[in-house]
Amino acid sequence: MKLHKESKGTIIVATILFAIISFVSVHFLEMWALLIIIPLLIIFGLVFWFFRVPNRDILDHKENVIAPVDGKVVMIKEVDEDEFIKGKAIQISIFMSPLNVHICRYPVSGNVIYKKYHPGKYLVAWHEKSSTENERTTVAIDSLTHHKVVFRQIAGYVARRIVFKCNEGDIAKAGHEFGFIKFGSRMDIFLPLDTEINCKIGDKTKGGIDIIAKMIE
Template sequence: MRLHREGYTIMITTGLVLLALNLLAYFYLFSDNSTAITLLAIASLILFGLIVQFFRVPTRQLTVHESQVIAPADGTVVVIEETSEDEYFKSPRRQVSIFMSPLNVHVNRNPITGIVRYFKYYPGKYLVAWHPKSSTENERTTIVIQAANGAEVLFRQIAGAVARRIIWYVKEGQPVKQGDEMGFIKFGSRVDVFLPLDAEINVKIGDKTKGGVTVLAELK
């Protein structure tokens, strides 16, 4: 396991602030209260541990298969439905949505291998990630990857109520490989995946996904 580069500044800053707070408590605020000093130290370690775990990147055997769509994120499947995708396809698609809690790994990965045919970033609101309007009103990105056989998969990084920054590493025209990192969302979020209507869905509501590993669907 390694720690993601997107967390370096936050982890270092948090560590220094917590260290300064504990030193201040030890020498000045609670110098005669060992219980308070101990409780503060424990609370600081727990907080720092939570932040560090958020930026973890576990070592995994990634799934690579040209006819499969792989989960772009860790989380829980909260939506599987046929819907109209009106930004790019402007036609019906199968939507699979993954909710990422603050305890999930928050690296986002390319669901298929291909060429990035479309990319757009939208600033927006910070509704809770499971809100129906979060996919159209929240801060988000839309990415479309076209596979070698011409099939296109659209997915969106969507910021949640806690998330305040979406990171991406792709651009239009760029070739990408299934399973490679394409971005990161900080502190709670959601990813929507839009598939062709004839795609065979391999997950169900409530399933836990692992980014780069779980097979969401089979393309025809």
Template sequence: MFHREGRAIILSTFFITAVIILLAHFYIKNPAIKIGLQVVSIVILILILQFFRNPKRIANKNFNEIHAPVDGKVVVIERVMENEYFKDERQQISIFMSPVNVHVTRYPASGVVRYSKYHPGKYLFAWHPKSSEENERTSVVIRTPKFGDIMYRQIAGAMARRIVNYAEEGESIQQGEDSGFIKFGSRVDLFLPLDARIAVKLNQKVKGAITCIASVKIEDEEG
């Protein structure tokens, strides 16, 4: 299954690959060059298909947990000042996606979208400390039953040139549902309350809609 954001690119790449293979077959006499060109075009097609894959994920919806919004590796767990929306201290968890990861963004929790904003910006490498505030990005705030307001931020990387965000203010959303896509290398930051119990570690690999990133504090869970 492939993500809808990749359909045009996949069709275009498939057509170009077919043309290259046919032209090489009929017009290039040197066998090594012919086969090499055909193999390279097929490899590029496979890479495009791999990048836009959209595996079906069935989230175990849980109001007491925040799930990973994307596949990737946890590269930041720290306490920061969030200046765009909360204007106070939050726990930031950042997940870096390499080009080989699934790049579908999924809602980390169920609730109501309170804020959704796109910011044009730079294209620093996604692991750069300033990328969260200076790169092209979208910020989405979800009001949840147990955590209150939480934010996730899609951040473009050095290769990414388009962020797709489906979240609309006032919309009721479900944990694990498709919320967007980031094309070609990027990261997602989560900004959670200070009392949320972090359930992941640095350098841990996570799966969108599957891995628990944080849970509510014990007394809230019992209540």
């Protein structure tokens, strides 16, 4: 299983803690040490599972809006996007549990024209106000269909590190990685009002693969 490069520090810390706690448990608890070691081993395994990098065949897209993350669609509604679009947009929100792959991908192809990091709170990621009050990043793309598409990585209650490696002027390719969020979090996508929506609340998405909407030229 291939692990994401963001896993290095977390896995080193987890390995050291596992080794220390296991040693202490065996030394002081003897035959009862397994009561500590087995649950720790499960948690240790979940850390590796969290940072997995699945093999996915990413296709080229023009009109299609691709799911940027693995997760569950928790919101589809018309909103006012005040940071970049400065007007009405359709917001699609996808919640990622700690068990989901947390690689963040471009939802559309085009040119990166805006990016900004916002410090903030750590409300639970499914909270509606997390989109504007939590730690987050905002990225905007001028798509190949000449639409402005905005998307946000949003830190959740247990997420404490957002990584986004894109810059204004970069070429974005739908389905390709641009960042990572450690542990539970959310991704919001803001689309033009005339976008054809191909998902519904409750749908499970596979990042880089599933088509969640289609841009109308």
